[in-house]
Amino acid sequence: GTGSAAAVPINADFDIAYVTPVTLGTPPQTLQLDFDSGSSDLWVFSSHLPTSQIRGQQIYAPNKSSTAKLLDGHSWSITYGDGSGSRGNVYTDNVTVGGLTVGSQAIECAQQVSSSFTTEDHIDGLVGLGFSTLNTVSPKSQLTFFDNAKSNLDSPVFTADLKYKQAGTYDFGFIDEAKYTGEITYVPVNSDPGYWTFPSSGYAVGSGNFTASSISGIADTGTSLVYLPTAIVTAYYRQVQGATNSRSYGGYVFPCASTLPTFTFGVGAARFTIPAAYLNYAPVTPGSATCFGGLQSSSGVGINIWGDVALKAAFVVFNGGNPPTIGWAAK
């Protein structure tokens, strides 16, 4: 089988995150979930949450689904890189994404969410697309939607075609030739850390020379920005008038009117250029003349992350075959 679903930006002005409609249970309950290749838990706002922690989000009520089954004695608890987190209990139920159904998928029902989830009313939960080794359900960890679907997929892949300020798509089980141009360049994935970790072959700032250098990082649909080694990031902002690394804003900022260079990264012999517009991420506060960069240093993060700012400059194939690989193509 195959599936195809829209990835819709949650904010009209800046691509902070993308959500995809997912139907759960019988009769179907539809939630807007953030597909996240940087984690491996499928969790949702649920009827088990105190109403004080729900502010406009859709919830999944397992007791309203005839196919829901409690996974007795199991719980989960997750903390993300930005300090947000959630925890709760676990049910299994049918989950459908873009026409692709997985029966008895572990649905982790939130009983508590951190304040940043409560205030983000466009995200009703997450679908983890990382490796199932990262799943936090205890005492028995659970498989991701992709791992559960894999044996029924025409091909054991999912693809991300994220777009700048418009809806893109996540496809499961097939590679849509209409979504990319030229060839797909595949490189090996090290799944040991549980992420889609792959080697980049180097970078260039604007029209400058390409610097060959092997950079290990993760392809992370759940992270908004790109986080790379400080040497690369300082080389980039050296080309931006008035750029400073602001302690108060927690990263590189610059006058919104600045002309930004593009940023090119290598995957094998292929080169992908992130347009300057993607790298002018957003004003630090609404209406401010100071803007926050889409490229930031990974020194505070501990891992290099190719987030949405990079992913939306390409068509990306997450190949869950044995061994796993990741493919990048222009579009």
Ligand SMILES: CC(C)(C)S(=O)(=O)N[C@@H](Cc1ccccc1)C(=O)N[C@@H](Cc1c[nH]c[nH+]1)C(=O)N[C@@H](CC1CCCCC1)C(O)(O)C(F)(F)C(=O)NCCN1CCOCC1
């Ligand atoms: C708006 C912004 C200033 C650009 S932001 O940085 O806040 N954007 C957030 C995403 C977001 C969107 C909308 C509303 C709120 C938050 C962002 O990029 N967060 C990253 C920042 C980061 C990463 N690393 C250090 N900092 C993150 O935590 N991303 C995780 C998913 C997020 C979590 C908050 C809600 C939206 C989805 C992530 O899963 O991609 C992750 F990989 F970074 C991560 O934290 N993975 C958790 C891995 N653990 C390992 C142990 O086992 C359990 C799983």
